[in-house]
Amino acid sequence: MASVQQVDGGGAEPATDISEDELFDVLANQRRRFAVHLLKRETDDSVAIGDMAEQIAAWENGIDTAEITGNERKRVYTALQQSHLPKMDDAGVVEFNKDRGVVEPTPALTDVDVYMDVVEGREIPWSDYYLGLSGVAVALVGAVWLGAWPFVLLPEMAWTLAIVVAFAFSAMAHKYYTAEMKVGRGAEPPEVGGE
Numbered sequence: 001m002a003s004v005q006q007v008d009g010g011g012a013e014p015a016t017d018i019s020e021d022e023l024f025d026v027l028a029n030q031r032r033r034f035a036v037h038l039l040k041r042e043t044d045d046s047v048a049i050g051d052m053a054e055q056i057a058a059w060e061n062g063i064d065t066a067e068i069t070g071n072e073r074k075r076v077y078t079a080l081q082q083s084h085l086p087k088m089d090d091a092g093v094v095e096f097n098k099d100r101g102v103v104e105p106t107p108a109l110t111d112v113d114v115y116m117d118v119v120e121g122r123e124i125p126w127s128d129y130y131l132g133l134s135g136v137a138v139a140l141v142g143a144v145w146l147g148a149w150p151f152v153l154l155p156e157m158a159w160t161l162a163i164v165v166a167f168a169f170s171a172m173a174h175k176y177y178t179a180e181m182k183v184g185r186g187a188e189p190p191e192v193g194g195e
Contacts, residue, residue: 018108022091030191031076032084034059037189039094039105046104049085053077059192126174133170137163 026032034056039047053076058065061072085103089096093109096102124132143151144159151159181190 018092026088026091034189037183046102049101053080
């Protein structure tokens with residue numbers, strides 16, 4: 001399960017307005033997310049569709065670009081050219097020149113910071129984690145207030161400090177996790193494993 005959040009990249013409005021619905025629609029497909037990741041990490045102004053197809057095929061198959069087959073590359077190339085890049089161009093996140101075979105990010109794409117909250121296996125989403133941590137904190141405060149044993153063995157200030165430290169540590173872990181899950185950071189997209 002993955003949810004996507006848009007984060008303001010510094011207060012400046014993108015030159016091309018993209019609605020949240022359009023952005024979510026673009027990011028609903030893994031190949032388009034991979035294309036966004038590749039475009040955001042590239043230092044050049046444009047990426048050749050062939051190079052993009054090669055890298056995305058490698059990510060999808062969990063192999064190095066030198067190991068992909070012609071069929072794997074062609075499948076991704078065809079889907080990008082016929083479906084994904086035109087859709088991204090229509091949304092205004094890229095400029096796709098089909099004749100030249102080149103994709104360029106628009107200011108709307110470069111000004112949008114996107115991170116993915118990917119929940120795999122038995123992990124819990126951060127919102128559930130903070131709700132649970134708050135419940136534990138309330139129970140702890142209640143136990144200290146009622147004078148329940150063993151909570152009376154330490155002063156109230158120690159328990160207050162423990163709650164503050166738990167939330168501070170959680171917030172730091174969440175900030176680190178979020179930074180690691182940003183699309184366009186690192187060598188690989190967050191879904192592939194990141195750095």
